Amino acid sequence: MTASITNTTGIPIRGARSSSGAGTWFRVHARSLVWLLPVLAVAVAVQSWNMGGTPQRIDDEGTYTAQAWSITHLGELTHYTYWYDHPPLGWIQIAGYTQLTGAFARYAFAVEAARESMVFFAAVSAVLLFVLMRRLGGSRPTAAVAVLVFGLSPLALQYHRTVYIDNVATPWLLAAFVLVLSRRQQLAGFVGAAACLGMAVLSKETYLLALPFLIWLAVRRADPSTRRYTLSVAGAVLAVIGGGYILLAAVKGELLPSAGKVSLLEGVTYQLGSRQASGSVFSGGSLANDAAAQWWALDPVFIVLGSAAAVVGLFLRRVRPIAAMLVFLLAFMFRPNGYLPVPYVIMLVPFAALLVAFVGERAVLAVAGITAFRAKSRFRGVSRRVLGGTWALVTAAALVVAVPLWGSQLRGFLITDLDKPMAQAENWIGDNVDKSSRMLVDDAMWVDLVDDGFARDNVVWYYKLDTDGAVQRQSPNGWKDSDYVVTTDSMRTGGNSSTDVRDAIQNSTVVASFGTGNQMVDVRQIHPQGQRTAEQEITAASNVRKTLGTQLAQNPALNADAGTESQFRAGQVDSRAMIALGQVLADRFVRVDRFTPLTGEEGRSFRRVVLHTASPTAAVNTEKTLDALAKDYRAESIERDGDTLTVVWSPMDPTTTAVNAS
Secondary structure (H helix, E strand, C coil), X not given: CCCCEECCCCCEECCCCCCCCHHHHHHHCHHHHHHHHXXXXXXXXXXXXXXXXXXXXXXXXXXXXXXXXXXXXXXCCCCCCCCCCCCCHHHHHHHXXXXXXXXXXXXXXXXXXXXXXXXXXXXXXXHHHHHHHHHCCCCHHHHHHHHHXXXXXXXXXXXXXXXXXXXXXXXXHHHHHHHHCCCCCHHHHHHHHHHHHHHHHXXXXXXHHHHHHHHHHHHHHCCCCCHHHHHHHHHHHHHHHHHHHHHHHHHCCCCCCECCECCHHHHHHHHHHHCCCCCCCCCCCCHHHHHHHHHHHHCHHHHHHHHHHHHHHCCCHHHXXXXXXXXXXXXXXXXXXXXXXXXXXXXXXXXXXXXXHHHHXXXXXXHHCCCHHHCCCHHHHHHHHHHHHHHHHHHHHHHHHHHHHHHHHHHHHHHCCCCHHHHHHHHHHHHHCCCCCCEEECHHHHHHHHHCCCCHHHEXXXXXXXXXXXXXXXXXXXXXXXXEEEECHHHHHHHHHCHHHHHHHHCEEEEEEECCHHHCEEEEEECCCCHHHHHHHHHHHHHHHHHHHHHHHCCCCEECCHXXXXXXXXXXXXXHHHHHHHHHHCCCCEEECCCCCCCCCCCCCXXXXXXXXXXXXHHHHHHHHHHCCCHHHCXXXXXXXXXXEEEECCCCCCCCXXXXXX
């Protein structure tokens, strides 16, 4: 808002500001803040609530988290060899956020800290979306609706919560559109827009697809008398920013391919040509079809309404470049031999939300006749009202369908803990696996396990086992050099392309399992001697347990019910536990409770024994007997409570060459 002030001649000077500062800014923007702040608070609250529980962590976000953690904790660009698959600015910004806020220190699992940064980037995007709508001529209520759709659509929420560098790039792209529509200081606005687009592209390279449409808006907005100059300066700024990435590779001697080195050219070639195509969206089982199916399952209403709004937006001059961009991005998905990444939809969501709200507003205005006077003829005015009414009915129908669908989906986001199996598996590994062990893992676990004391080189992201020369040198025998493989949905699907990973899984046995279906996480011990030999050893170990159990069940000093005795005879009890019980029963009578598995160890042999002695004194003596056993038979922990002892042995039985059968 500007005000007229009077100079010494008494003549008012139009456009001069009567005051400045924060107070003036808040007075000018008070009405906008009244509409923005409540919807922004709702969007932030919904994204933050239970962000660690749903969705379950996946390998990709573990990678970006580990790369950000490497910058702040290791002083390295990535936790493995950087091979130019993506520009690094995305995870550099995540690292900056976590460093400034201390996020990694606040969470038990590193990915949660990075997810907190996603809340920040989504909030910034929401504010910029509101401003962009206003600059395109939308009202404040319409801008607020766009923010709500952007923040609450289950499709948006799923991917905004997930640690993707696309979420980091989105606010930069929105800022570019906001700046190119700047009402004042056009040169500064265009230069700022170019800089923001450059930042977006260096955060996620696919955002370069927006360049033609940003240029379209710039050409349309530019003053004809200075258009060539302003566009040239903006183009030079964009080129300089992009050239910085190329210069980085050149300085490191990694611009062109050479023996034993990664190169920028190879990374670009991989992304643009040699990467496995996703197939057709219409072909069942293809990667593209799977990605589209995920999007559709989350929010079919928003997908249909957003796509339709993009088409309608082509006929509305104010938003035509943005509508054309969205139509182009949608069409780009259907190219036959390209690669369609799952987070591709993140770039589309804010512009779809904007168009849904904008077209809806124009429909209401047309029905009300507020815009009819602009029509060149009465027929056009009537046509606008009819079309506006039709779109209003379509939107109303969409709301009827969307409200219960969104309610059900959002409830799941807010209360469901899909990540529990992953957390349980990590905790089990921390409690039961020797820190000197070497493991093949989903990258979502990498930071947590290294932070828990496992050697960095012994926690191997499965993708790197046969793709990174440094890892290959550490594993001359491939999968056989690892002790465990921890399988997740990401590894079970994405690991199929690696022979080493497949062999590691095939030649391993489950020692702990958590969750079911796609959320299932298995901790598997690898058998370098091969699965057939391992199965023979497993059978032999089971027979030993059956023999020991049968003898123990016949011991007159043992007090146990029929079910417990059958567990002994079936060989379901850890051999070390039975040998230890044999030593205890030689001196005293004890009662043993029915065996129950530890969490994650259902179907494996029981290694926790709860026994009762005749008195607290007898319990003390029993504990001494157990402590005096040889190292291989000694319990991992003993808890005594009066005359009751709870005894737990480690999961790996060193008295046999096999692990427990799964």
